[in-house]
Protein backbone atom coordinates (compact mmCIF):
# COMPACT_ATOMS: atom_id res chain seq x y z
CA UNK A 1 0.00 0.00 0.00
CA UNK A 2 1.32 3.43 -0.90
CA UNK A 3 1.72 6.46 1.33
CA UNK A 4 0.26 8.72 -1.32
CA UNK A 5 -2.52 11.16 -0.59
CA UNK A 6 -5.98 9.75 -1.21
CA UNK A 7 -6.37 11.52 -4.57
CA UNK A 8 -3.18 9.85 -5.82
CA UNK A 9 -4.28 6.49 -4.44
CA UNK A 10 -7.48 6.76 -6.51
CA UNK A 11 -5.38 6.92 -9.66
CA UNK A 12 -2.23 4.97 -8.87
CA UNK A 13 -2.88 2.23 -6.31
CA UNK A 14 -3.87 -1.38 -6.92
CA UNK A 15 -2.25 -2.00 -10.28
CA UNK A 16 1.51 -1.80 -10.84
CA UNK A 17 2.46 -2.84 -14.37
CA UNK A 18 5.90 -4.38 -14.83
CA UNK A 19 8.27 -3.49 -17.66
CA UNK A 20 6.45 -3.67 -21.00
CA UNK A 21 3.05 -4.55 -19.52
CA UNK A 22 -0.25 -2.83 -20.24
CA UNK A 23 -0.25 0.66 -18.69
CA UNK A 24 -3.95 0.47 -17.95
CA UNK A 25 -5.50 -2.29 -15.83
CA UNK A 26 -6.31 -5.12 -18.27
CA UNK A 27 -9.51 -7.16 -18.16
CA UNK A 28 -8.71 -10.80 -17.46
CA UNK A 29 -11.84 -12.12 -19.11
CA UNK A 30 -11.06 -15.69 -18.10
CA UNK A 31 -12.69 -18.01 -15.59
CA UNK A 32 -9.55 -20.07 -15.21
CA UNK A 33 -5.73 -19.97 -15.21
CA UNK A 34 -3.11 -22.37 -16.55
CA UNK A 35 -0.33 -24.00 -14.52
CA UNK A 36 2.48 -26.39 -15.43
CA UNK A 37 2.03 -28.88 -12.60
CA UNK A 38 -0.66 -30.29 -10.33
CA UNK A 39 1.70 -29.69 -7.44
CA UNK A 40 1.65 -25.95 -8.10
CA UNK A 41 -2.17 -25.89 -8.22
CA UNK A 42 -2.21 -27.84 -4.94
CA UNK A 43 -0.12 -25.13 -3.31
CA UNK A 44 -2.59 -22.50 -4.47
CA UNK A 45 -5.41 -24.42 -2.79
CA UNK A 46 -3.34 -24.70 0.38
CA UNK A 47 -2.78 -20.91 0.30
CA UNK A 48 0.96 -21.58 0.62
CA UNK A 49 1.49 -19.89 -2.74
CA UNK A 50 -0.31 -16.86 -4.16
CA UNK A 51 -1.98 -17.08 -7.53
CA UNK A 52 -5.24 -17.37 -9.36
CA UNK A 53 -7.04 -20.54 -10.24
CA UNK A 54 -10.73 -19.82 -10.64
CA UNK A 55 -12.46 -16.44 -11.04
CA UNK A 56 -15.14 -17.25 -8.47
CA UNK A 57 -12.41 -17.05 -5.82
CA UNK A 58 -10.08 -14.47 -7.32
CA UNK A 59 -9.27 -12.82 -10.63
CA UNK A 60 -6.32 -10.53 -11.47
CA UNK A 61 -8.51 -7.62 -12.60
CA UNK A 62 -10.75 -7.87 -9.55
CA UNK A 63 -7.69 -8.31 -7.33
CA UNK A 64 -6.22 -4.98 -8.42
CA UNK A 65 -9.47 -3.17 -7.66
CA UNK A 66 -9.59 -4.86 -4.26
CA UNK A 67 -6.07 -3.63 -3.55
CA UNK A 68 -7.02 -0.09 -4.52
CA UNK A 69 -10.10 -0.07 -2.27
CA UNK A 70 -8.08 -1.61 0.60
CA UNK A 71 -5.65 1.26 0.21
CA UNK A 72 -8.39 3.92 0.04
CA UNK A 73 -10.06 2.66 3.24
CA UNK A 74 -6.77 1.93 5.02
CA UNK A 75 -7.47 -1.77 5.64
CA UNK A 76 -5.51 -5.02 5.28
CA UNK A 77 -7.67 -6.68 2.62
CA UNK A 78 -10.87 -6.44 0.62
CA UNK A 79 -13.18 -8.70 -1.32
CA UNK A 80 -15.37 -7.47 -4.15
CA UNK A 81 -18.82 -8.98 -4.60
CA UNK A 82 -21.45 -8.99 -7.33
CA UNK A 83 -23.54 -6.32 -5.55
CA UNK A 84 -23.76 -4.29 -2.37
CA UNK A 85 -26.42 -6.66 -1.07
CA UNK A 86 -24.05 -9.61 -1.49
CA UNK A 87 -21.36 -7.68 0.42
CA UNK A 88 -23.67 -7.05 3.40
CA UNK A 89 -24.90 -10.66 3.38
CA UNK A 90 -21.44 -12.24 3.24
CA UNK A 91 -20.03 -9.76 5.76
CA UNK A 92 -22.65 -10.83 8.32
CA UNK A 93 -22.67 -14.57 7.52
CA UNK A 94 -18.89 -14.62 7.93
CA UNK A 95 -19.34 -14.36 11.72
CA UNK A 96 -23.04 -15.10 12.36
CA UNK A 97 -24.96 -18.34 12.07
CA UNK A 98 -28.31 -19.69 13.16
CA UNK A 99 -28.93 -18.83 16.82
CA UNK A 100 -26.85 -15.66 16.74
CA UNK A 101 -28.00 -12.09 17.22
CA UNK A 102 -26.82 -8.74 15.87
CA UNK A 103 -27.61 -5.06 16.37
CA UNK A 104 -28.29 -2.66 13.53
CA UNK A 105 -29.05 1.01 13.35
CA UNK A 106 -32.70 1.36 12.29
CA UNK A 107 -31.65 4.05 9.82
CA UNK A 108 -30.18 2.04 6.97
CA UNK A 109 -30.81 1.32 3.30
CA UNK A 110 -34.23 -0.31 2.69
CA UNK A 111 -32.71 -3.34 0.95
CA UNK A 112 -30.48 -3.95 3.96
CA UNK A 113 -33.47 -3.62 6.30
CA UNK A 114 -35.24 -6.37 4.35
CA UNK A 115 -32.12 -8.54 4.28
CA UNK A 116 -31.72 -8.23 8.05
CA UNK A 117 -35.37 -8.31 9.16
CA UNK A 118 -36.67 -10.97 6.79
CA UNK A 119 -34.00 -13.11 5.15
CA UNK A 120 -31.51 -13.30 8.04
CA UNK A 121 -34.41 -14.04 10.36
CA UNK A 122 -35.36 -16.99 8.14
CA UNK A 123 -31.77 -18.19 8.48
CA UNK A 124 -32.10 -18.05 12.28
CA UNK A 125 -30.13 -14.81 12.82
CA UNK A 126 -32.03 -12.27 14.87
CA UNK A 127 -31.50 -8.54 14.40
CA UNK A 128 -32.42 -5.81 16.88
CA UNK A 129 -32.85 -2.40 15.25
CA UNK A 130 -31.81 0.51 17.44
CA UNK A 131 -32.27 4.27 17.26
CA UNK A 132 -28.91 5.65 16.04
CA UNK A 133 -29.39 8.70 18.28
CA UNK A 134 -29.85 6.65 21.47
CA UNK A 135 -27.25 7.05 24.22
CA UNK A 136 -24.54 4.44 24.74
CA UNK A 137 -26.33 3.31 27.92
CA UNK A 138 -29.58 2.91 25.98
CA UNK A 139 -27.84 1.02 23.15
CA UNK A 140 -26.17 -1.34 25.62
CA UNK A 141 -29.61 -2.70 26.56
CA UNK A 142 -29.89 -4.29 23.11
CA UNK A 143 -26.76 -6.42 23.64
CA UNK A 144 -27.26 -10.11 24.42
CA UNK A 145 -24.99 -13.04 25.24
CA UNK A 146 -25.14 -14.17 21.58
CA UNK A 147 -24.76 -10.71 19.95
CA UNK A 148 -22.02 -10.92 17.29
CA UNK A 149 -21.82 -7.50 15.66
CA UNK A 150 -23.08 -3.93 15.41
CA UNK A 151 -24.02 -2.50 11.99
CA UNK A 152 -24.67 1.10 10.83
CA UNK A 153 -24.28 3.38 7.81
CA UNK A 154 -21.90 6.36 7.87
CA UNK A 155 -24.57 8.48 6.15
CA UNK A 156 -27.87 6.62 6.11
CA UNK A 157 -29.58 6.14 2.75
CA UNK A 158 -32.04 7.82 2.35
CA UNK A 159 -32.58 9.45 5.78
CA UNK A 160 -29.15 11.18 5.63
CA UNK A 161 -28.56 10.59 9.32
CA UNK A 162 -24.87 10.88 10.17
CA UNK A 163 -23.91 8.04 12.50
CA UNK A 164 -21.78 8.74 15.56
CA UNK A 165 -19.22 6.10 14.59
CA UNK A 166 -17.20 6.41 17.82
CA UNK A 167 -20.32 5.81 19.92
CA UNK A 168 -21.17 2.69 17.92
CA UNK A 169 -17.54 1.52 18.09
CA UNK A 170 -17.63 1.93 21.88
CA UNK A 171 -20.84 -0.12 22.04
CA UNK A 172 -19.24 -2.87 19.98
CA UNK A 173 -15.85 -2.92 21.67
CA UNK A 174 -17.29 -2.73 25.23
CA UNK A 175 -18.86 -6.07 24.34
CA UNK A 176 -15.91 -7.62 22.45
CA UNK A 177 -17.74 -7.57 19.14
CA UNK A 178 -16.89 -5.73 15.89
CA UNK A 179 -18.48 -2.66 14.34
CA UNK A 180 -19.48 -2.95 10.67
CA UNK A 181 -20.03 0.32 8.77
CA UNK A 182 -21.71 0.65 5.37
CA UNK A 183 -19.68 3.54 3.95
CA UNK A 184 -21.43 3.73 0.56
CA UNK A 185 -22.63 7.35 0.68
CA UNK A 186 -19.57 8.92 2.26
CA UNK A 187 -17.00 6.93 0.24
CA UNK A 188 -13.43 6.74 1.59
CA UNK A 189 -12.86 10.20 0.11
CA UNK A 190 -15.08 11.81 2.74
CA UNK A 191 -14.82 9.34 5.62
CA UNK A 192 -12.67 6.37 6.50
CA UNK A 193 -14.59 4.61 9.31
CA UNK A 194 -11.53 2.57 10.41
CA UNK A 195 -10.02 5.84 11.67
CA UNK A 196 -12.94 6.11 14.11
CA UNK A 197 -12.91 2.52 15.36
CA UNK A 198 -14.95 0.57 12.80
CA UNK A 199 -13.61 -2.96 12.16
CA UNK A 200 -15.26 -3.94 8.88
CA UNK A 201 -16.49 -1.64 6.09
CA UNK A 202 -18.93 -2.61 3.35
CA UNK A 203 -19.90 -0.66 0.25
CA UNK A 204 -22.33 -0.80 -2.57
CA UNK A 205 -19.83 0.15 -5.27
CA UNK A 206 -22.84 0.61 -7.58
CA UNK A 207 -23.10 4.18 -6.22
CA UNK A 208 -20.34 6.83 -6.12
CA UNK A 209 -17.43 4.42 -6.49
CA UNK A 210 -18.65 3.36 -9.93
CA UNK A 211 -20.18 6.80 -10.32
CA UNK A 212 -21.61 6.33 -13.79
CA UNK A 213 -24.41 3.84 -13.06
CA UNK A 214 -22.88 1.16 -15.28
CA UNK A 215 -21.95 -1.74 -12.98
CA UNK A 216 -23.50 -3.32 -9.89
CA UNK A 217 -20.98 -4.25 -7.26
CA UNK A 218 -20.10 -4.43 -3.62
CA UNK A 219 -17.00 -4.74 -1.47
CA UNK A 220 -16.09 -5.85 2.05
CA UNK A 221 -12.97 -4.29 3.60
CA UNK A 222 -11.18 -5.68 6.66
CA UNK A 223 -9.35 -3.25 8.97
CA UNK A 224 -7.31 -6.12 10.43
CA UNK A 225 -7.79 -4.55 13.87
CA UNK A 226 -10.31 -6.87 15.50
CA UNK A 227 -9.14 -9.73 17.71
CA UNK A 228 -11.32 -12.68 16.63
CA UNK A 229 -9.71 -15.06 19.06
CA UNK A 230 -11.77 -13.94 22.08
CA UNK A 231 -14.06 -16.95 22.39
CA UNK A 232 -17.03 -15.37 20.64
CA UNK A 233 -16.14 -16.31 17.07
CA UNK A 234 -15.53 -20.07 16.83
CA UNK A 235 -15.78 -19.85 13.02
CA UNK A 236 -12.51 -17.94 13.05
CA UNK A 237 -10.77 -19.47 16.06
CA UNK A 238 -11.46 -23.20 15.59
CA UNK A 239 -10.51 -25.44 12.61
CA UNK A 240 -12.57 -25.13 9.42
CA UNK A 241 -13.26 -28.74 8.42
CA UNK A 242 -14.26 -27.57 4.94
CA UNK A 243 -10.84 -25.99 4.47
CA UNK A 244 -8.54 -28.76 5.72
CA UNK A 245 -8.56 -27.63 9.31
CA UNK A 246 -7.48 -24.02 8.76
CA UNK A 247 -7.82 -21.80 11.84
CA UNK A 248 -8.23 -18.37 10.27
CA UNK A 249 -7.39 -16.31 13.36
CA UNK A 250 -4.18 -18.29 13.80
CA UNK A 251 -3.12 -18.95 10.21
CA UNK A 252 -4.07 -15.75 8.38
CA UNK A 253 -2.75 -13.04 10.68
CA UNK A 254 -4.52 -9.71 10.44
CA UNK A 255 -6.39 -10.79 7.31
CA UNK A 256 -8.26 -13.63 9.08
CA UNK A 257 -11.76 -12.26 8.54
CA UNK A 258 -11.40 -11.37 4.86
CA UNK A 259 -9.57 -14.64 4.07
CA UNK A 260 -12.43 -16.66 5.58
CA UNK A 261 -14.98 -14.59 3.65
CA UNK A 262 -13.23 -15.52 0.41
CA UNK A 263 -12.09 -19.12 0.80
CA UNK A 264 -15.23 -20.25 2.60
CA UNK A 265 -18.19 -18.02 1.74
CA UNK A 266 -17.30 -16.80 -1.74
CA UNK A 267 -16.38 -20.39 -2.53
CA UNK A 268 -19.79 -21.59 -1.33
CA UNK A 269 -22.12 -18.70 -2.23
CA UNK A 270 -20.43 -17.59 -5.45
CA UNK A 271 -21.52 -13.93 -5.54
CA UNK A 272 -18.39 -12.96 -7.44
CA UNK A 273 -18.08 -9.81 -9.55
CA UNK A 274 -17.47 -10.03 -13.30
CA UNK A 275 -13.92 -8.96 -14.32
CA UNK A 276 -15.45 -6.53 -16.79
CA UNK A 277 -17.42 -4.86 -14.00
CA UNK A 278 -14.27 -4.62 -11.90
CA UNK A 279 -12.60 -2.82 -14.80
CA UNK A 280 -15.48 -0.32 -14.96
CA UNK A 281 -15.36 0.13 -11.19
CA UNK A 282 -11.66 0.90 -11.42
CA UNK A 283 -12.34 3.59 -14.02
CA UNK A 284 -14.87 5.12 -11.65
CA UNK A 285 -12.43 5.02 -8.74
CA UNK A 286 -9.84 6.93 -10.78
CA UNK A 287 -12.03 10.05 -10.64
CA UNK A 288 -13.82 9.44 -7.33
CA UNK A 289 -12.00 12.25 -5.52
CA UNK A 290 -12.85 14.81 -8.21
CA UNK A 291 -16.46 13.73 -8.51
CA UNK A 292 -17.12 13.69 -4.75
CA UNK A 293 -15.87 17.25 -4.44
CA UNK A 294 -18.32 18.44 -7.11
CA UNK A 295 -21.22 16.27 -5.87
CA UNK A 296 -20.80 17.81 -2.42
CA UNK A 297 -20.48 21.43 -3.51
CA UNK A 298 -23.43 21.13 -5.92
CA UNK A 299 -25.57 19.45 -3.24
CA UNK A 300 -24.78 22.17 -0.72
CA UNK A 301 -25.73 24.86 -3.26
CA UNK A 302 -29.04 23.14 -4.03
CA UNK A 303 -29.79 22.62 -0.32
CA UNK A 304 -29.11 26.30 0.41
CA UNK A 305 -31.32 27.34 -2.53
CA UNK A 306 -34.20 25.09 -1.39
CA UNK A 307 -33.93 26.24 2.21
CA UNK A 308 -34.70 29.81 1.08
CA UNK A 309 -37.58 28.82 -1.23
CA UNK A 310 -41.08 29.27 0.25
CA UNK A 311 -42.55 26.36 -1.75
CA UNK A 312 -40.34 23.97 0.17
CA UNK A 313 -41.53 22.57 3.52
CA UNK A 314 -38.19 21.27 4.78
CA UNK A 315 -34.68 20.40 3.59
CA UNK A 316 -32.42 17.68 4.95
CA UNK A 317 -28.72 17.80 4.15
CA UNK A 318 -26.01 17.27 6.76
CA UNK A 319 -23.93 20.06 5.19
CA UNK A 320 -26.52 22.72 6.15
CA UNK A 321 -25.74 24.65 9.34
CA UNK A 322 -29.40 24.26 10.39
CA UNK A 323 -29.19 20.47 10.13
CA UNK A 324 -29.51 18.25 13.19
CA UNK A 325 -26.44 16.30 12.07
CA UNK A 326 -24.26 19.29 11.14
CA UNK A 327 -21.97 18.84 14.18
CA UNK A 328 -21.52 15.10 13.56
CA UNK A 329 -20.92 15.82 9.88
CA UNK A 330 -18.23 18.37 10.79
CA UNK A 331 -16.53 15.71 12.90
CA UNK A 332 -16.79 12.69 10.62
CA UNK A 333 -17.16 14.36 7.20
CA UNK A 334 -15.21 17.62 7.38
CA UNK A 335 -14.60 17.75 3.61
CA UNK A 336 -18.22 17.17 2.62
CA UNK A 337 -20.84 14.49 3.13
CA UNK A 338 -22.38 13.29 -0.14
CA UNK A 339 -24.41 14.53 -3.09
CA UNK A 340 -27.75 13.24 -1.89
CA UNK A 341 -30.26 15.59 -0.28
CA UNK A 342 -33.86 15.12 0.72
CA UNK A 343 -36.68 17.58 1.04
CA UNK A 344 -40.44 18.00 1.14
CA UNK A 345 -42.46 20.18 -1.20
CA UNK A 346 -45.38 22.03 0.45
CA UNK A 347 -48.57 20.16 -0.48
CA UNK A 348 -47.35 16.71 0.56
CA UNK A 349 -47.28 13.55 -1.51
CA UNK A 350 -49.35 14.94 -4.42
CA UNK A 351 -47.27 18.10 -4.86
CA UNK A 352 -44.09 16.02 -4.59
CA UNK A 353 -45.17 13.78 -7.47
CA UNK A 354 -46.23 16.75 -9.64
CA UNK A 355 -42.95 18.52 -8.95
CA UNK A 356 -40.94 15.45 -9.85
CA UNK A 357 -42.88 14.83 -13.07
CA UNK A 358 -42.15 18.40 -14.26
CA UNK A 359 -38.39 18.16 -13.83
CA UNK A 360 -36.50 18.03 -17.13
CA UNK A 361 -32.82 17.66 -16.33
CA UNK A 362 -33.29 15.62 -13.16
CA UNK A 363 -34.61 12.21 -14.20
CA UNK A 364 -36.79 9.87 -12.14
CA UNK A 365 -34.61 6.79 -11.68
CA UNK A 366 -34.22 4.09 -9.05
CA UNK A 367 -30.62 4.94 -8.39
CA UNK A 368 -28.57 7.52 -6.58
CA UNK A 369 -25.00 8.65 -6.47
CA UNK A 370 -23.99 8.81 -10.10
CA UNK A 371 -22.88 11.65 -12.34
CA UNK A 372 -26.43 12.62 -13.44
CA UNK A 373 -28.90 14.49 -11.25
CA UNK A 374 -31.79 12.20 -10.41
CA UNK A 375 -34.82 12.17 -8.20
CA UNK A 376 -36.92 9.55 -6.43
CA UNK A 377 -39.90 9.22 -4.08
CA UNK A 378 -38.79 6.44 -1.66
CA UNK A 379 -42.20 5.87 0.00
CA UNK A 380 -43.76 4.79 -3.31
CA UNK A 381 -40.70 3.09 -4.85
CA UNK A 382 -37.53 1.78 -3.14
CA UNK A 383 -39.10 1.59 0.31
CA UNK A 384 -42.63 0.51 -0.61
CA UNK A 385 -42.15 -2.95 0.97
CA UNK A 386 -41.63 -1.33 4.37
CA UNK A 387 -44.44 -0.67 6.81
CA UNK A 388 -45.26 2.93 7.84
CA UNK A 389 -43.58 2.29 11.19
CA UNK A 390 -40.42 0.97 9.48
CA UNK A 391 -40.48 4.04 7.22
CA UNK A 392 -40.68 6.42 10.16
CA UNK A 393 -38.03 4.44 12.10
CA UNK A 394 -35.81 4.82 9.06
CA UNK A 395 -36.42 8.59 9.05
CA UNK A 396 -38.56 8.64 5.88
CA UNK A 397 -41.78 10.67 5.67
CA UNK A 398 -44.38 10.09 2.91
CA UNK A 399 -43.56 13.48 1.33
CA UNK A 400 -39.79 12.86 1.24
CA UNK A 401 -38.15 13.53 -2.14
CA UNK A 402 -34.66 12.15 -2.46
CA UNK A 403 -32.54 14.02 -4.95
CA UNK A 404 -29.12 12.84 -5.99
CA UNK A 405 -27.25 15.90 -7.17
CA UNK A 406 -25.00 15.17 -10.12
CA UNK A 407 -21.90 16.88 -11.39
CA UNK A 408 -23.58 19.02 -14.06
CA UNK A 409 -23.28 22.82 -13.95
CA UNK A 410 -24.95 24.01 -10.75
CA UNK A 411 -26.89 26.80 -12.52
CA UNK A 412 -28.56 24.26 -14.81
CA UNK A 413 -29.53 22.03 -11.88
CA UNK A 414 -31.07 24.92 -9.92
CA UNK A 415 -32.83 26.33 -13.01
CA UNK A 416 -34.49 22.95 -13.55
CA UNK A 417 -35.73 22.80 -9.95
CA UNK A 418 -36.93 26.40 -10.18
CA UNK A 419 -38.95 25.92 -13.38
CA UNK A 420 -40.69 22.91 -11.86
CA UNK A 421 -41.41 24.64 -8.53
CA UNK A 422 -42.89 27.56 -10.49
CA UNK A 423 -45.50 25.17 -11.96
CA UNK A 424 -46.85 24.22 -8.52
Ligand SMILES: *Cc1c(COP(=O)(O)O)cnc(C)c1O
Pocket residue numbers: 083084085086109111112153157182184185203204205206207216217218
Ligand atom coordinates in the same frame (compact mmCIF):
# COMPACT_ATOMS: atom_id res chain seq x y z
C1 LIG B 1 -27.54 0.64 -2.88
C2 LIG B 1 -27.11 0.37 -1.50
C3 LIG B 1 -26.89 -0.94 -1.05
C4 LIG B 1 -27.16 -2.14 -1.92
O1 LIG B 1 -26.25 -2.19 -2.96
P1 LIG B 1 -26.55 -2.86 -4.40
O2 LIG B 1 -25.27 -2.67 -5.11
O3 LIG B 1 -27.72 -2.16 -4.99
O4 LIG B 1 -26.85 -4.30 -4.13
C5 LIG B 1 -26.43 -1.12 0.24
N1 LIG B 1 -26.20 -0.07 1.06
C6 LIG B 1 -26.42 1.20 0.66
C7 LIG B 1 -26.15 2.31 1.61
C8 LIG B 1 -26.87 1.47 -0.63
O5 LIG B 1 -27.09 2.74 -1.00
